[in-house]
Amino acid sequence: MIIILKNDSQKEDVDRLVRFIEAQELKINEVDGTDRRLLCIIGHTYNLDIDILKSFKCVADVKRIDEPYNLVSRENHRDDTVITLTEAAVKTQIGTGLTFIAGPCSIESEEQINSIARKVAEYGAGILRGGAYKPRSSPYSFQGLKNEGLRMLADAGKSVGLPTISELTEISQLEYFDDIDIIQIGARNMQNYELLKEIGAVKKPVLLKRGLSATISELLMSAEYIISSGNPNVILCERGIRTFETATRNTLDLSAIPLLKLKTHLPVVVDPSHATGIEELVSPMALAAAAAGAHGIMLEVNDNPEQALCDGQQCISTEAFKTIVEKSKAIVELIGGSKH
Amino acid sequence: MIIILKNDSQKEDVDRLVRFIEAQELKINEVDGTDRRLLCIIGHTYNLDIDILKSFKCVADVKRIDEPYNLVSRENHRDDTVITLTEAAVKTQIGTGLTFIAGPCSIESEEQINSIARKVAEYGAGILRGGAYKPRSSPYSFQGLKNEGLRMLADAGKSVGLPTISELTEISQLEYFDDIDIIQIGARNMQNYELLKEIGAVKKPVLLKRGLSATISELLMSAEYIISSGNPNVILCERGIRTFETATRNTLDLSAIPLLKLKTHLPVVVDPSHATGIEELVSPMALAAAAAGAHGIMLEVNDNPEQALCDGQQCISTEAFKTIVEKSKAIVELIGGSKH
Amino acid sequence: MIIILKNDSQKEDVDRLVRFIEAQELKINEVDGTDRRLLCIIGHTYNLDIDILKSFKCVADVKRIDEPYNLVSRENHRDDTVITLTEAAVKTQIGTGLTFIAGPCSIESEEQINSIARKVAEYGAGILRGGAYKPRSSPYSFQGLKNEGLRMLADAGKSVGLPTISELTEISQLEYFDDIDIIQIGARNMQNYELLKEIGAVKKPVLLKRGLSATISELLMSAEYIISSGNPNVILCERGIRTFETATRNTLDLSAIPLLKLKTHLPVVVDPSHATGIEELVSPMALAAAAAGAHGIMLEVNDNPEQALCDGQQCISTEAFKTIVEKSKAIVELIGGSKH
């Protein structure tokens, strides 16, 4: 970490800053430039609060050299984290190879989820997804079947031998997730720190979606919240960021895949359905995610999108899902696993 | 609302769509263009789910003509909403004239909050602010004094006769807000819909901050969540949006003030401290907010920013606050109130 | 196109608007909604100036249903445009299969460009690239070898039998492009309309890079400028857009590939080198572009990046290039050409 001192800073102010830093068992190397004086802080600075440093009267600016996270960092944990879902009939892993997470946007009935579950299981899904608590931007939109939906999802998963995932939008819902294998934290809750801390107390794997305007570094900081609260089983999910472009719902940032794999040991999953919001774009983006090295691809699959109570315009059919699985697996084999 | 049909759509698919729309007591006017067929939907469409419409097989695209909100809309509520905080010794109103919300970023001690409270009250603040539950991007940063901090804030407010405001980050904290007059919902929780619904059940005024990447329309939809859940006392707060520019922490969107005043009857407040993150920019942006017609300005004020446990770099002194109040009030008088 | 009338509009104002539209041989269908009156304009509206419509006193808003372009549109030209560079020893095509455009960021010497040219030709490049006129954000940075560089590039291309491409930054440079096969228009000139019109008068193929903050629609409008000025040989290039994320130089928008292929018949090329600015990300993003259906991939290749006078941090070696070509071609074969 580099602290740039103000040109007119007083010796006593700088001394106070130096004492503050040294009290945290960090060393300082002072550099006198032509126009500037710098303090280079030596040691582990991830837990140093940059805002407090900037509040010192003598500080003009602070530049981080090291990352502001620790537990999620690849530097401290060279091997990939692989999460194994042992309770399922089929042993599913995320973090090695390519895992498919598939199912409807919303769970709407027993019949609907069972029918989709059978097909995606047959066609190669490793995990069954389905929304029960739906965060909707309008209070007048369908908000999901809630705990009843979760029960249907768990039953469907068991009947086809697949582990399940669903989104939790408030900690009070946790009791209904007993039979769900992975808890999803949605993009709009990525910086709901209270929720992250509480999820950190749960031992269940968590799929953490990147916020609409969250940087890669902020996504990792949110994962750091969960892990530092006790839960190391975090899966990261790129699902599109908000940009000026409105032709797609969001802009899918596939470069996040190789970048995250450089910076962290956690598995990286991609959701091309929500990101694009356009059915015709889902397949090319899924294949691209496979080619870019994703550990998982999350897809909205529904054979009857016209009855879908949300997001039907981006659903793919089970037949389209089958083709994506086949081509993606061939791509992964061809490029030599999820490594390049 | 305009529905654009696919060129190759089947009669039975269009009929099904028409029945769906008519079942919601809306009328349809069909228009045959050269290359396109359109359905113009006539009636109140704010509660029509655009995603469901798009899921119909025959639909190519949907364009809203009316806004997706109702209760917050200026069209249905011509007069400005004015919120009065009657319990305070000084009667404070938001929604008419210009109200100052001032205090430290974080409450750190009785002495600190009392000392600041005395000065901001003397210099023209209408509401005392102070953070107790702090949402911080790093789990290693100071997270606030929590309920103890809220107590200090309430006491300080009472001793100087000012109503108080503080941020609530999870509904379970609500019991500690009994003596706090306004509940703040932070930018990162603006789309935490569960929290919005629960806050809607509380009768206390709510200051809702615009999310980092939330559009004006989404901010209004979040306010609609609160009002439709039963609480009409919502204050909107522009606090900077995330853009590509990194020279300021966020980009303060002052055009949101007159735009929101066109679209909604709710009061509009601006927070130039968080938005810019640079002390020297706070005063010009506060005066600009006053000139743009804001109903309130929210400022981080602290006479000893070097001891501030967060965001010291954007704190202004009580003396600077005094000058801003004087100049802002003169500007408002000059431009003829908060109307242009 | 839908025109939303103001609620209080006068009959004579609406009549004037109606006459204006009808004078352009367009028909109007009026729709009376509950709160709004709409005019649906029927006919080809791409050349209708939306700004002029909005200037009419009675107009509240205008929504496009049809695209604002014509010549570039897939609707009017179903077959893919394939550009053939016949003058080269090797017949290179863009718009069918997958074409590699490779070479150094900047041409620095005869020796450098010849050495790279030999290797990329051997390893599968279809076109040789090299910068001669370099648009640099600092006036103090190396600005390229200019016309001398172009001559070296043309010679190198001829000696290895590859057509060549280089960026033109001002129309006065055109005379030096006689022996260059494709003219590149850079991202910062994508909306330099004077240049686009002049390039439209040239018959040579043009590779048009998407501007840093240009929408897909604006990119197509810029291509429309070139084609409507007489030059139909336009290649589109996605090279990353500017977003809030700073971990990569820009955010590569790979969804632009399938989206552009839906909307236009023009070939779509991707430049993962500039977009990411990080060597380790170039290969995964190149393979992802192939999987997403790109017609071409443009890469900075340089065996001695340390001597590179610009952008060395994103250069890949000729060996890395060889591997990318092999894997990408296998991916294209696997997914069944550039179609999905």
Add this chain to the structure above:
Amino acid sequence: MIIILKNDSQKEDVDRLVRFIEAQELKINEVDGTDRRLLCIIGHTYNLDIDILKSFKCVADVKRIDEPYNLVSRENHRDDTVITLTEAAVKTQIGTGLTFIAGPCSIESEEQINSIARKVAEYGAGILRGGAYKPRSSPYSFQGLKNEGLRMLADAGKSVGLPTISELTEISQLEYFDDIDIIQIGARNMQNYELLKEIGAVKKPVLLKRGLSATISELLMSAEYIISSGNPNVILCERGIRTFETATRNTLDLSAIPLLKLKTHLPVVVDPSHATGIEELVSPMALAAAAAGAHGIMLEVNDNPEQALCDGQQCISTEAFKTIVEKSKAIVELIGGSKH
């Protein structure tokens, strides 16, 4: 400037880097951190090419401490640059007090420009504006009256005693600007470096508009191009940046005013008309710009916007202009000039 070395870098590679830096008469201070080795470069580094540094094999990253510009910097030129237009009957200055630049978006006829010129001169404009070469996103839109329009503008300016400004979109138009007092470079040409260099050879004042996605630093770099080419008379113009928000055409970044005034000595002007694209927002944003300390406000004024051939929806009437001038001048007096 701080260079972060790769952990595994070889001594000979670091030595080569050190020699490269020292050859540029800069000193190096090496700092050994716990996990990192840093080189702190001491001296004037604005002309050091960060891309070349990053291309060295041993370099992991480079962080600038000093700004990448020199001539535009406030550090090297403490006093505000004030530009005086002496040829006009009325002596107009930009860079002190508040100057109004007003006129139609497009010049459409002698009658139109003369009529507007008379009124804006009477109501307090310091400079007459009018577009003759119009950069339009569609090739089918009105492109301006070109040199004929410039002549009308110059005549109108002379007849009312006001200096004039118009946009130049290509250097070949320069001959027609003989009687125009200020050359405007539009947002889409802000990084057209060839044009900037050529404009640098002209002695006439230049108003440089910020690009749609240009950072403050990039705007200053473009000004540095002009000044380093010989023309010190540069006026900067904030005109809105592109963000995710679509309710306004662009997002007017008023914080750019005080920020630019900290960083540079050049005058700062704001254009609220183009930025918002909404007539009702122009006045509040103009007053806000005055309150934020702008040196100038640029406004589209037209008494008959319905006949406007472009951008009529954001035009204000001459009466509205009169009110803005009066209120803005009162605000500037109140806040104590353009300083805070």
